[in-house]
Amino acid sequence: MAATKVPEVRDITRIERIGAHSHIRGLGLDDALEPRQVSQGMVGQLASRRAAGIILEMIKDGHIAGRAVLIAGQPGTGKTAIAMGIAQSLGPDTPFTALAGSEIFSLEMSKTEALSQAFRKAIGVRIKEETEIIEGEVVEIQIDRPATGTGAKVGKLTLKTTEMETIYDLGNKMIDSLSKEKVQAGDVITIDKATGKISKLGRSFTRARDYDAMGAQTQFVQCPEGELQKRKEVVHTVSLHEIDVINSRTQGFLALFSGDTGEIKSEVREQINAKVCEWREEGKAEIIPGVLFIDEVHMLDMECFSFLNRALESDLSPVLIMATNRGITRIRGTNYQSPHGIPIDLLDRLLIITTSPYTEKETRQILKIRCEEEDVELSEEAHTVLTRIGMETSLRYAIQLISTAGLVCRKRKGTEVQVEDIKRVYSLFLDEARSSQYMKEYQDSFLFNETQTPSMDTS
Amino acid sequence: MAVQSWIDILRLSKKTALIHDGKRKIHYLFTDGKEMAEEYDLKTDELIVRKWRHKSTLGAHGQWQVEIGEPPADSVTSSDADVIKENCSNPVFMRRDTKASFQWRIRNLPYPKDVFSVSVEASERCIIIKTSNKKYYKKFGVPDLDRSQLPLDGSALSFTHANNTLIVSYKKPKEILTLEQELLRELKKLKGTGEGDVDCKTQ
Numbered sequence: 001m002a003a004t005k006v007p008e009v010r011d012i013t014r015i016e017r018i019g020a021h022s023h024i025r026g027l028g029l030d031d032a033l034e035p036r037q038v039s040q041g042m043v044g045q046l047a048s049r050r051a052a053g054i055i056l057e058m059i060k061d062g063h064i065a066g067r068a069v070l071i072a073g074q075p076g077t078g079k080t081a082i083a084m085g086i087a088q089s090l091g092p093d094t095p096f097t098a099l100a101g102s103e104i105f106s107l108e109m110s111k112t113e114a115l116s117q118a119f120r121k122a123i124g125v126r127i128k129e130e131t132e133i134i135e136g137e138v139v140e141i142q143i144d145r146p147a148t149g150t151g152a153k154v155g156k157l158t159l160k161t162t163e164m165e166t167i168y169d170l171g172n173k174m175i176d177s178l179s180k181e182k183v184q185a186g187d188v189i190t191i192d193k194a195t196g197k198i199s200k201l202g203r204s205f206t207r208a209r210d211y212d213a214m215g216a217q218t219q220f221v222q223c224p225e226g227e228l229q230k231r232k233e234v235v236h237t238v239s240l241h242e243i244d245v246i247n248s249r250t251q252g253f254l255a256l257f258s259g260d261t262g263e264i265k266s267e268v269r270e271q272i273n274a275k276v277c278e279w280r281e282e283g284k285a286e287i288i289p290g291v292l293f294i295d296e297v298h299m300l301d302m303e304c305f306s307f308l309n310r311a312l313e314s315d316l317s318p319v320l321i322m323a324t325n326r327g328i329t330r331i332r333g334t335n336y337q338s339p340h341g342i343p344i345d346l347l348d349r350l351l352i353i354t355t356s357p358y359t360e361k362e363t364r365q366i367l368k369i370r371c372e373e374e375d376v377e378l379s380e381e382a383h384t385v386l387t388r389i390g391m392e393t394s395l396r397y398a399i400q401l402i403s404t405a406g407l408v409c410r411k412r413k414g415t416e417v418q419v420e421d422i423k424r425v426y427s428l429f430l431d432e433a434r435s436s437q438y439m440k441e442y443q444d445s446f447l448f449n450e451t452q453t454p455s456m457d458t459s
Numbered sequence: 460m461a462v463q464s465w466i467d468i469l470r471l472s473k474k475t476a477l478i479h480d481g482k483r484k485i486h487y488l489f490t491d492g493k494e495m496a497e498e499y500d501l502k503t504d505e506l507i508v509r510k511w512r513h514k515s516t517l518g519a520h521g522q523w524q525v526e527i528g529e530p531p532a533d534s535v536t537s538s539d540a541d542v543i544k545e546n547c548s549n550p551v552f553m554r555r556d557t558k559a560s561f562q563w564r565i566r567n568l569p570y571p572k573d574v575f576s577v578s579v580e581a582s583e584r585c586i587i588i589k590t591s592n593k594k595y596y597k598k599f600g601v602p603d604l605d606r607s608q609l610p611l612d613g614s615a616l617s618f619t620h621a622n623n624t625l626i627v628s629y630k631k632p633k634e635i636l637t638l639e640q641e642l643l644r645e646l647k648k649l650k651g652t653g654e655g656d657v658d659c660k661t662q
């Protein structure tokens with residue numbers, strides 16, 4: 001047996017970039033749906049989190065379709081955070097589609113098409129499909145690295161069953177995932193041929209006598225029998241939109257030229273709906289209604305709202321969660337004023353959750369969580385100063401200052417962010433109020449100051 | 460389904476014929492959306508290629524599955540070079556029929572003949588090739604017999620080994636021979652378009 005050279009590779013998939021809401025891990029509720037003050041990255045907003053928890057239970061039960069929820073509140077009060085919390089608690093198997101209201105305005109697609117696609121992305125179908133898998137015991141892994149250190153790696157993998165043995169050539173991606181899974185000779189593995197996904201079943205019984213250092217959780221399994229390649233039924237979740245796309249592709253050689261699917265014909269959708277219903281009745285498939293989250297929903301116009309009205313009545317409709325930070329404003333595409341910029345008839349179908357501004361204590365807590373997330377150490381005084389900035393300007397501005405102050409601190413080779421660092425970035429970057437103040441003072445020297453528009457009109 | 464019904468299915472299918480490259484190429488489109496393509500040698504009337512294409516459960520077009528003839532060379536598949544594929548030194552399994560028998564050839568098997576044992580598993584409707592040195596194992600069915608619902612017979616099976624190639628033969632039963640002749644007669648009646656483009660209904 002050749003020594004298997006499995007080097008430690010840096011786990012590429014684990015490196016995630018830090019987003020504005022990446023500290024949210026769930027809604028932070030206990031089993032009785034009572035919100036904890038600080039949990040899973042959520043702070044405060046007890047009433048709205050409790051409400052969101054009830055919605056969550058509703059979604060998990062999966063029996064209801066076509067419910068809509070509106071999260072309304074001032075900017076920076078955690079509307080998107082609550083939606084993210086719902087998404088996180090649902091887990092990876094329930095489809096969660098998030099889009100911003102302005103995303104549907106595209107030149108390539110009509111607004112209603114974009115909305116229907118979003119709706120159908122939010123409905124999952126669990127279905128059995130046959131795939132080809134390779135199942136066997138690893139006899140040998142051989143990976144040759146080029147001497148220069150760069151360039152393509154070449155690998156060979158020998159697998160066996162009780163009856164046969166086969167040598168496989170490995171591509172780069174395969175080599176990476178084999179080293180990531182720490183596969184070595186004697187392991188029994190399965191490889192999904194289409195996706196290249198490797199799963200370790202355990203170690204072969206024939207290797208049980210190698211007194212290797214192995215963990216207590218090492219499982220011993222029999223070496224597989226028969227052929228190496230098998231067809232196996234696997235259950236996976238696809239969204240209705242994916243089925244639409246597969247079935248609306250131009251067939252034949254024209255498929256080579258159509259990268260984009262563009263609009264999907266309504267006949268195709270009807271066919272798919274009928275087929276999915278048929279599968280469900282035959283017990284072949286299961287429908288998982290997911291969640292469609294539309295942020296900045298006031299950016300939708302009248303046509304979209306009436307489309308939503310109609311779409312929510314379909315029995316294949318996901319739970320719709322919308323968020324807005326507008327008060328009474330003009331409905332886009334009309335001259336009527338309405339609360340949240342949403343027509344009254346749609347508002348009537350919604351459950352409305354409101355968020356309220358954070359208290360000082362909560363702001364302090366959120367800043368602490370963000371510091372941990374962004375790996376920045378904050379001294380006690382700096383934390384107090386930052387909390388005050390957060391209360392006086394906005395929470396978002398204070399969060400922005402964390403990473404910038406962290407950088408300033410690193411540049412002066414400090415380990416903990418001090419008040420001076422905060423002061424320095426506070427003077428370097430203006431918050432919204434100070435920037436407006438500056439504008440008022442100096443607007444004469446800016447370009448186009450003659451044409452005075454009252455304010456930006458986005459509604 | 461009896462023998463008759465398979466030929467009925469063939470009759471009902473939409474057939475497109477094309478004569479090209481010294482081969483008679485026929486494309487069948489069945490009522491359930493499956494597709495089959497066959498290629499016959501013009502001179503000897505031997506079946507060179509038969510391949511199938513099914514639609515997946517979700518409706519996507521699958522790859523062509525070769526039942527008879529050379530598997531396609533992977534010159535185009537370089538885009539998935541990142542995943543796993545069999546080394547070229549591995550045994551290559553293919554079927555190539557003669558007039559009188561179904562025949563399978565497995566190349567790249569450099570072992571002596573007495574290593575191999577070939578048997579019929581009538582209950583599972585398949586033929587099994589085993590090696591005593593545990594290097595090769597293959598379980599395969601005979602789709603022609605399955606389609607016509609004929610039993611597998613161990614006495615019709617034989618195998619030889621030469622030039623690193625194992626050749627397994629299974630004598631075609633009478634029913635199959637008559638069916639094939641009838642089909643061939645039918646196909647010759649089809650108006651084969653000559654060289655050039657034809658309207659293919661599936662595109």
